[in-house]
Amino acid sequence: MSESWTKYAEKGAAAFQAGDFTEAEKMMRAALMEAESASDPLTLAILLDNLAEVFFEQSRFADAEPLYVRALKLREDNLIPGHEDIVSSLNNLSALYFFMGEHAKAEPICRKVTAMYAKALGPDHPEVATSLNNLGLLYMAQKKFTDAESIFTKAFRIRERALGLDDPETASSLHQLGFALKELNKLEQARQCLERALPVIENALGQESAEAESITDYLLDILTLQGKSKESAPYLERKLASKQITLGPTHPEVVALMKHLGDMYMVERKTGEAEKLYKRILSMKERALGKQHPDVAASLTDLAKVYQAEGKFAQAEQHYKDALAIAERVFGNDHFEMANHLADLVNFYIAFSRFAVAEPHAKRLLDIKRRILGEFDSGIDPAMYSLATCYFQQNKLKDAEPIYRKLIELRERISGADDPQVASCLFPLAEILKKQQLYEDAEPLYQRAMDIRMKKLGPQHPDVAIVLESYADLLAKTFREAEAEHMKNCARGINASQRK
Secondary structure, eight states, X not given: OOOTHHHHHHHHHHHHHTTOHHHHHHHHHHHHHHHHTSSOHHHHHHHHHHHHHHHHHTTOXXXXXXXXXXXXXXXXXXXXXXOHHHXXXXXXXXXXXXXXXXXXXXXXXXXXXXXXXXXXXXXXXHHHHHHHHHHHHHHHHTTOHHHHHHXXXXXXXXXXXXXXXXXXXXXXXXXXXXXXHHHTTOHHHHHHHHHHHHHHHHHHHOTTSHHHHHHHHHHHHHHHHTTOGGGOHHHHHHHHHHHHHHHOTTOHHHHHHHHHHHHHHHHTTOHHHHHHHHHHHHHHHHHHHOTTSHHHHHXXXXXXXXXXXXXXXXXHHHHHHHHHHHHHHHHOSSOHHHHHHHHHHHHHHHHTTOHHHHHHHHHHHHHHHHHHHOTTOGGGHHHHHHHHHHHHHTTOHHHHHHHHHHHHHHHHHHHOXXXXXXXXXXXXXXXXXXHTTOHHHHHHHHHHHHHHHHHHHOTTOHHHHHHHHXXXXXXXXXXXXXXXXXXXXXXXXXXXXXXX
C-alpha cells in the first residue's frame, strides 16, 4: 500500500489548523485519492472524516454529509458493534444533522448513541449524561420542551450522583434543564435551577464565560416574565462586570448595560447607586460625542430624575433645562426629541406643584405637538392633560374646562368610554362644574368617574375614595346629608384599608 497519503494528510491537517481551508481541502482530497486504492477501510474512514471536518467548519454541510455517512458504513462493516469509532462516527453525523436543522434525522442517531453508551458503560456513567444532554438539545430545537425537560432531568441526576453538585458538568445540566423549564413556563423551577448553576459555572469558567452570560440573560428574562424586575440588579451587576472585562469599560454595550442597571437602581430607589452610574455615562458621552450631543441630553435627563427623586429641586431643574437647551440647538422647535425634553421639564414643575411656572412651557409643548401631529392625534393627549392640570390647579377654570372636554372625547375615541384615563378627566371636569355651582351637570360626571374606577380599579382603590369624598361634598351642598355621610364613610373605609 502506498503511504504517500500520509504526507498529504499531514499537510492538510497543518493547513486546517492555520485556517487555510482551501489548501486543507486540496491536501485532504489528495490523501483520500491515494488511500482509495489501499485495502485498509479504517484508514479510509479517518480520511473521510478529516475532509468532512474541513467542510463542516465552513458550514458546507451538504458536502460533509456523504463523507460522514460513508465513514460510518466502513466502520460498521469492519468493527464490532458498539466500538468507540462507530460511536464517534454516529456523533459526527448527529452533530451534522443538528447544524443542518435536520433534527428528525439526528434524533434516532442520538438515541442509538445513548443506548450504546449505557450498554457499554452502565446507565449511570457521565458519558450517558453527555449523550442525553445532546438528545435534550435536539428536543429543544424541535420545541419538544416536555421531552427535553425529562431528558435534561435524567442527565442532571446522573451527573449529580457521579460528579457531585459542584461539578461544572452537573451545573451545565441544570443550566439546560432551566432553559427547558422556562419554555414550559415553569418559571420558578427554572429560576431555581439557573440560580444553582450560575455560581458553579462562574467558579469553573469565569464570570465572563459564554455559559455564565447565557444563564444570567435567562435569569433576567425570567424575572421580567415573573414581574420581578426589581430583583434583577444583582444579575445586571454580574453582566456588567463581565462585559467590562471582555469588551472594555467604554464599549457601547457596556454603556447600555450601565444605563439599564441605573434604571433598575431607580426602580429600587437606590438613587445614590443610580447617580454614580449616570454620571459615569454622562462623562463618557461628553468625551466621546461632545457636550452638545443628543445622547448627552438623555444622560442629563437621567441625572435630573435622580435629583428629582432625592428632592434636590435646583439641581434637577438645571439638568432638565440643560437637556432641553441641547435638544433645541440640535433639533429645533418642531421635533419630537425637543418636545420630549420640554415635556420632562413640564412634568417636573407639575410634580413640585409649580403650576404657574409650568404653564407657559405646557402651552408651548401643546402648540408643538399640534403642529407635528395635528389636532386629533392621540399623541397630543399628554400635553393637553398637562396644560389642563396647570389651569385647574391655578383655579383657571374657564381655561381648563374646554381642554378636559376635548380630552374626554379623544380618550373615549381611542380607549373606550370605560377607560380609567377617561375617568381621570371626568373627575376634574366635575370639580370645575361644582365650583361654578353647576351641580346638576357635575353630578353625572362624578357618578360616571366613580363607576369606571370601581369597575376597572376595584372598589378599594384609593382613586375611588378621592371621587367619593368630592361627590360627598356635592351631595352636602345640595342638602342630601344622609347620602353625603354614606359616601364619606365609604371613602374613610377605603382609606383605612390602605393604611393597614
